[in-house]
Amino acid sequence: MTAPAADSLLTEIAGYVAQKPIQSEAALEAASWSLADSLGCAMLALKFPECRQRLGPVVEGAVMSAGSRVPGTAFELDPVQAAFNIGSMIRWLDYNDTWLAAEWGHPSDNLGGLLAVSDWLSRRQNGGRPPRRVTVRQLLEAQIKAYEIQGVLALENSFNRVGLDHVILVKVATAATATWILGGDARRIADVVSNAWIDTGPLRTYRHEPNTGFRKSWAAGDATARGVRVSMGHSNATAAETGAAIAAGAVSATHTFNAMRALDHQEPGILGVVLADDALYAELICDGLHSTPEMAKLWWRAKGPERGILVTDAMSAAGMPDGEYKLGGFAVQVSEGRAMARGVLAGSVLTLDRALENFVAFTGATVDETLRLVTTNPETMTGMSDRVGAIAVGEPANFVAVDTKGKLVASMVNGKVVVSVTAA
Numbered sequence: 074m075t076a077p078a079a080d081s082l083l084t085e086i087a088g089y090v091a092q093k094p095i096q097s098e099a100a101l102e103a104a105s106w107s108l109a110d111s112l113g114c115a116m117l118a119l120k121f122p123e124c125r126q127r128l129g130p131v132v133e134g135a136v137m138s139a140g141s142r143v144p145g146t147a148f149e150l151d152p153v154q155a156a157f158n159i160g161s162m163i164r165w166l167d168y169n170d171t172w173l174a175a176e177w178g179h180p181s182d183n184l185g186g187l188l189a190v191s192d193w194l195s196r197r198q199n200g201g202r203p204p205r206r207v208t209v210r211q212l213l214e215a216q217i218k219a220y221e222i223q224g225v226l227a228l229e230n231s232f233n234r235v236g237l238d239h240v241i242l243v244k245v246a247t248a249a250t251a252t253w254i255l256g257g258d259a260r261r262i263a264d265v266v267s268n269a270w271i272d273t274g275p276l277r278t279y280r281h282e283p284n285t286g287f288r289k290s291w292a293a294g295d296a297t298a299r300g301v302r303v304s305m306g307h308s309n310a311t312a313a314e315t316g317a318a319i320a321a322g323a324v325s326a327t328h329t330f331n332a333m334r335a336l337d338h339q340e341p342g343i344l345g346v347v348l349a350d351d352a353l354y355a356e357l358i359c360d361g362l363h364s365t366p367e368m369a370k371l372w373w374r375a376k377g378p379e380r381g382i383l384v385t386d387a388m389s390a391a392g393m394p395d396g397e398y399k400l401g402g403f404a405v406q407v408s409e410g411r412a413m414a415r416g417v418l419a420g421s422v423l424t425l426d427r428a429l430e431n432f433v434a435f436t437g438a439t440v441d442e443t444l445r446l447v448t449t450n451p452e453t454m455t456g457m458s459d460r461v462g463a464i465a466v467g468e469p470a471n472f473v474a475v476d477t478k479g480k481l482v483a484s485m486v487n488g489k490v491v492v493s494v495t496a497a
Contacts, residue, residue, distance in 0.1 A: 079260075079263040083263040083266050083267055084259075084263060086222055086249055086262070086263070086266055087259040087266065088259055089218065089221070089222075090218050090249045090252075090259075090262050091253060091257070091262055092259060093218075094214070095214040095217050095218070100217050101210075101214075101217070104213040104220075107181055107216070107220075108184065108212075108216060110169070110170065111163045111169050111170075112144060114163050114166055115144060115162035115163045115165075116144070116145050116162075117168070118162045118163075118165035118166050119162065120487070121165065121469070124165045127161055128146060128161070128162070129146075129158070137151050139196045139197065141156075141188075141190070142155070143155055143158045143159060143162075144159065144162075145162070151193075152189045152190050153189075155189035155192075155193070156186040156188075156189040156190070156247075157185065158185075158189075159185040160182055160184070160185025160186070163182065163184055163185060164179060164182055169181040169182070172223070172224050172227060173399050174224070174227040174228045175229055175230055175234075176226075176230055176231045176232055176233060176242065177227070177239065178227055178239060178243065179243075180223050182243045182247075183216065183219035183220070183246050183247045183250065184216065185247075186247035186250075186251050187212060187219065187247065187250060187251060187254065188212070190207075190254050190255060191207040191211075191212050191215075192207075194207055194255065195207050207254055211254065215251070215253060215254050216250075218246075218249070218250050218253075219246040219249070220246075222242075222245060222246040222249060222250075223242045226242050226245070241269075245270060247269075248265045248266055249262050249265065249266050249269075252265045304324070304326060304327045305318050305319075305323050305325070305326050305347075306328050306329075306331075306332070306333070306356075307331070307332040308333060308343050309333075309343075311342055311343075312341045312342055312345055312346050315342070315346040315347070319350065323353075324353065324354060325353065325356065325382070326354070326356060327356050328357075328358055328384070328386060329344070329347055329357050329364070330344065330363070330364050331364070331418075348375040348376070349375070352380075353380065354376075354380050355372065355375075355376050355382065356383070356384045357369060357372050357381065357382070357383055357384070357432075358384055358385065358386045358423065358428075359383050359423070359431045359432045359435065360385075360410070360428065360431065362410070362418060362421070363418060363421065366435035366436075369431075369432060369435040370435065373432075373436045378438075378446070379445075381446045381450060382446055382447075382450045382451050382454060383425065383428045383443075383446045384425075384428070385424060385428055386421045386423070387420060387422060387423055387424065388405065388421070388422070390412060390422050391421070391422045391424055392422070392424065393407070393422070395407050395408045395409070400412075400414065403415070403419060405419045410422060426473070426479075426480070426481035429443055429447055430475075430478060430481075432479070433478060434479075440475060440477060470485060470487055470488035471486055471487065472484070472485040480494075481494050
């Protein structure tokens with residue numbers, strides 16, 4: 074039986090990866106700098122216990138002789154788990170390169186897979202024959218092609234905007250270029266890329282219109298099974314649909330009040346359930362713009378000090394002067410603390426210390442009560458209580474000091490003061 078021809082996009086990607094040599098010295102030089110930068114990000118991430126705790130094999134001790142090495146550690150793992158380790162390290166601090174178009178992304182995320190496969194292949198004994206060494210030039214060519222695939226697809230395709238997980242582009246680009254490193258031809262690359270498209274993780278769909286519905290319920294169950302804490306938001310869900318999502322594992326509500334079905338006495342919708350369910354955590358963007366001080370008071374009375382979480386929804390303009398900035402493919406105008414795109418709020422320029430200060434002023438809550446909303450509650454909701462939040466020998470010395478009104482006084486990271494605010 075003759076296999077059907079691959080779709081044109083798959084054929085184009087496969088042909089580019091398998092048959093187009095990289096001849097630009099400028100591109101190769103840029104790739105080498107990006108590689109060095111990414112490895113620098115990975116090494117810096119190893120200073121953070123929270124990152125190190127996520128490294129290593131899935132099952133303790135399940136290492137692989139002559140496997141892929143994880144830079145900066147003693148781990149030798151199967152290439153798949155090594156890719157997770159390396160990719161996590163590169164991405165941990167959010168310092169690695171960023172590409173903003175119709176879709177955003179971090180092209181160097183692809184290096185986790187490329188480095189893991191290249192190292193494993195270069196050390197693998199094949200029937201007594203010497204390993205097939207992957208040269209740095211080959212790695213850089215694969216890196217350039219991965220960047221090009223992810224970047225070009227992001228130019229005109231905003232997965233985020235329609236509720237899809239945009240990291241599908243990393244899967245597609247890594248799948249194509251890693252297959253090439255492994256010796257795959259154009260047909261094999263097309264087959265692998267086809268599966269990468271199918272294997273997307275569409276967990277964003279349950280959060281966004283027009284995709285809200287019971288799909289968010291099984292998405293929540295799937296995510297919970299994978300150790301992810303699922304939060305509901307930006308939804309037109311009914312009370313029944315919201316209840317189904319909670320039953321399937323949702324534990325929190327994102328951006329309470331914002332882009333949620335309006336509260337109605339006969340159909341309370343997602344907002345009614347969020348405010349009434351005492352077990353559910355709920356976030357609030359406390360800038361006085363996304364929600365008024367009166368709504369902050371209502372939220373506080375409903376969720377209290379045990380289930381409230383303050384967030385910022387801040388975009389890249391936070392801390393910057395007024396002007397035009399980019400959020401994904403949108404131009405955002407920032408003026409007097411308000412970020413607007415196409416006539417609506419587009420993220421915020423709020424910082425968490427200001428959110429705390431605002432909340433104290435809006436609600437009359439004490440600073441001690443409010444501090445829980447930016448410390449204990451988020452760490453508990455995300456399941457990180459065993460890794461952060463303790464003041465003890467051996468724990469990260471990360472602290473924030475505020476005054477009696479909640480105003481920032483100082484910040485300390487790893488025992489070093491990084492911010493110190495002098496009183497006016």
